[in-house]
Structure formats: structure tokens, C-alpha cells
Amino acid sequence: MKAAFFTETGDPEVIQYADLPDPALGPTEVLVRVAAVAVNPIDTYLRSGAIKLELPSPYVIGCDLAGTVEAVGDEVEMFQVGDRVWGSNQGLMGRQGTFSELASVDEKWLYPIPEGMDEKTAAAGALVGITAHLGLFLHAGLQPGEFVFVNGGTGGVGASVVRLAKASGATVIATVGSEEKKKQCEALGADVVLDYHSSTLDDDIQAAAEKNGGIDIWWETQREPTIERTIGMMKKRGRVVIMAGRDARPDLPIGPFYTNDLKLVGFAMFNATPDEQRVAAEHINRLWLGGHWSASVGQVFPLAEAAAAHRLQEENTLQKSGTLQGKIVLEP
Structure with a gap:
């Protein structure tokens, strides 16, 4: 699979876009064909080394994702192949991130995409929502x-x-x-x-x-x-x-x-438990169905341009350039 990752921290140019092995699927994990991911400030802090955590190497960037289930582990109960799902809280606590064509995510961190919501909106509203x-x-x-x-x-x-x-x-x-x-x-x-x-x-x-x-x-x-x-x-x-x-x-x-x-x-x-985050996600889904929730998509990049997306995020988070309205979304 193609993925955006780094093997050492630094400026956005440390991000590589290349092939990595497809992720293994654990018994409680869901293999997601990623359709959209969102950039968050924490992604840039981890990449720059401003926040120092033990990360796998290579480390796939990203917390948020939205896509379609391609396979499920033997113990998965909530999802089946073909379901559209969104989620967040990846790329932390030893987990690989989401900036890839495929992501293996424990079902406890995933939620169904409600009817009428597209994947870009689902990804853009994940961590922030x-x-x-x-x-x-x-x-x-x-x-x-x-x-x-x-x-x-x-x-x-x-x-x-x-x-x-x-x-x-x-x-x-x-x-x-x-x-x-x-x-x-x-x-x-x-x-x-x-x-x-x-x-x-x-x-x-x-x-x-x-x-x-x-x-x-x-x-x-x-x-x-x-x-x-x-x-x-x-x-x-x-x-x-x-x-x-x-x-x-x-x-x-x-x-x-x-x-x-x-x-x-x-x-x-990221300190919240899976159950606490699920309460939030399910409420957000209900609000969407009632017309009371959405997420603003600012700029959309191909995943191959993850470094440019990180530069834009940093300009607005650290330099306060004010050039961004809405979330940065990447599409594999």
C-alpha cells in the first residue's frame, strides 16, 4: 500500500510517500480502505519532535480516517465488509496512523458513517468533533x-x-x-x-x-x-x-x-476511554441525521502531498497566517 510516513522527526520534508506492507489484521481489528484523512496540529507536533513519544518506525502519520471496511478480524462484532466507517485516536499509544491506503483499526475506535455524510466530512469532523x-x-x-x-x-x-x-x-x-x-x-x-x-x-x-x-x-x-x-x-x-x-x-x-x-x-x-469517545461519536452521528452537525473542509490534497499539507497546517497553527478556513483533508 502507499502511505505517508517518516523514520525521523524534523520539518515537513522528512515525510516520505512510498510503499509499505499492508497492515496485519488482529482479531478485534477492522481493515479499512481509506477514502479520506484529516490533518491535525498534533500530527505536526509528533512529526517535528515537539511532542516526544515512542513511535514505531516507519511511523505512519495521522489520527483521523474515513473509509470502507475491507475485512474484519475473527472477534469483530460491530462491523462487516462493505460498511462505511469513520474514526480517530490513531497514531498514538503505539498505534500506527491513518495516512495510508489501508489502515487496520480496532473496532472500539470506529463508528458508522451516517446516511448522507461523505467521507471527507466524516474525516474532517473526527478528532475535532x-x-x-x-x-x-x-x-x-x-x-x-x-x-x-x-x-x-x-x-x-x-x-x-x-x-x-x-x-x-x-x-x-x-x-x-x-x-x-x-x-x-x-x-x-x-x-x-x-x-x-x-x-x-x-x-x-x-x-x-x-x-x-x-x-x-x-x-x-x-x-x-x-x-x-x-x-x-x-x-x-x-x-x-x-x-x-x-x-x-x-x-x-x-x-x-x-x-x-x-x-x-x-x-x-486521547486520554478518553473508547466508551467515552463512542458516546461522543454516536451523539455526533445523531446530530448529523437531525441536521445539526457538519464539519468544514478547507483544502483537499492528495495523500502524496502530505508534506505540503503539514506546511499549511503549521503556518496556521504556529505562525497564525490565517490562510485556512476548515480542516485540511487528504485523499489516497
Whole structure:
């Protein structure tokens, strides 16, 4: 099979596109003919060496996939040949990734693609959708009618948070960096969309949440969270969700934090159990069937151009170039 992989960490040019042996099929695994995969920031961190994990060599890149079942192991119960499936959480904990024509994935990490959803959409919404769902519901306990603030409402996870929060009856306030992205965020369903370049941003956030007495859930997507600023905008018993910023060392004002019964919730999607991720995935599938879920596909590359896709992801994640709207998807 053809695959995008590396044998040493470094810049995007370490990615090779060549033949590798077809993956072996374990008893609980499903062999998927891959139709689409998505690029996530963590893929670039592993490739660059910024996140140091023990990886197989050669290491096939990628967490997300969507495709069709070609074979099943002897103990597989949930899927059969011909089923369309999507999944995430690959390329971690010793597992090979998904940037290949064929992928062998344990059935516990796979979900049926619902009727009417194409493979590019399924792959694009995989990691970001599950991440947003875990943060909102498992960790922050979102309730209908609450006010959710999303710092970056058109990024992969940010857009997913907007969609899921609105589908659950929340009021959503989000920030963006351009007029074009403002329109995109409004189309996702955000009730109030603010320009994060504005000199009056904090006043505007507080004014938007004033009738609620503050923010119930603050979802932070930035790599340098401003916790001290955030705490002053939270409602009593509010929850601040952190999912980025490995090297950040923000100030935490303890007084207003504990006297307002606030919670600071940090989580990483790949720590969630298969059952927890399945709850998220099945809810996402139901929302799709009800017309309340989708995923934005930004640019589509052939798998052979995985290095170019990684460069584009890094430009937008690290250099904040703002040239990408939606997820990067690759097709074998």
C-alpha cells in the first residue's frame, strides 16, 4: 500500500510517500480502505519532535480516517465488509496512523458513517468533533441555556464547539480575526461574534454575557491562555476549559477563582476511554441525521502531498497566517 510516513522527526520534508506492507489484521481489528484523512496540529507536533513519544518506525502519520471496511478480524462484532466507517485516536499509544491506503483499526475506535455524510466530512469532523464533545459534556457538563464563550470560533475545534453548543441549546459568544470569518462563525450558529483584534474586546464580551451574569463555560483554544483575564468574566460556578498550551505558564488569581466556585478543566482527547469517545461519536452521528452537525473542509490534497499539507497546517497553527478556513483533508 502507499502511505505517508517518516523514520525521523524534523520539518515537513522528512515525510516520505512510498510503499509499505499492508497492515496485519488482529482479531478485534477492522481493515479499512481509506477514502479520506484529516490533518491535525498534533500530527505536526509528533512529526517535528515537539511532542516526544515512542513511535514505531516507519511511523505512519495521522489520527483521523474515513473509509470502507475491507475485512474484519475473527472477534469483530460491530462491523462487516462493505460498511462505511469513520474514526480517530490513531497514531498514538503505539498505534500506527491513518495516512495510508489501508489502515487496520480496532473496532472500539470506529463508528458508522451516517446516511448522507461523505467521507471527507466524516474525516474532517473526527478528532475535532470528539474533542469538542468531550470538553463540553464529559468535562464541563454543558446544560441547555448556558452561555458558552469560544476563543477562536472558526478553528477546527472552535467551530465544533460552536456547533455542538448551539445544538444543545446554549448561547454562544465567539471571537474571530476577520470579517470573512465573522460571517463563517455566524453561519455556524454563534449568537455573538467579536473581532479579537478589537481594543474593546473584553468590554464587548462582558456586555454580551451581562444578562446571564457572566460566562458559564469559557473554551480556550489558544496556546497562551489568559486565565487571569478570563476569571473576571466568569459566572459563579463557571468552568474554564483548557485544551492547548503545553508550555504556557499563566497567572492564576486564586481569590476570585475559589470564591466564585470556578473550575479549571484541562483535558486531552486521547486520554478518553473508547466508551467515552463512542458516546461522543454516536451523539455526533445523531446530530448529523437531525441536521445539526457538519464539519468544514478547507483544502483537499492528495495523500502524496502530505508534506505540503503539514506546511499549511503549521503556518496556521504556529505562525497564525490565517490562510485556512476548515480542516485540511487528504485523499489516497
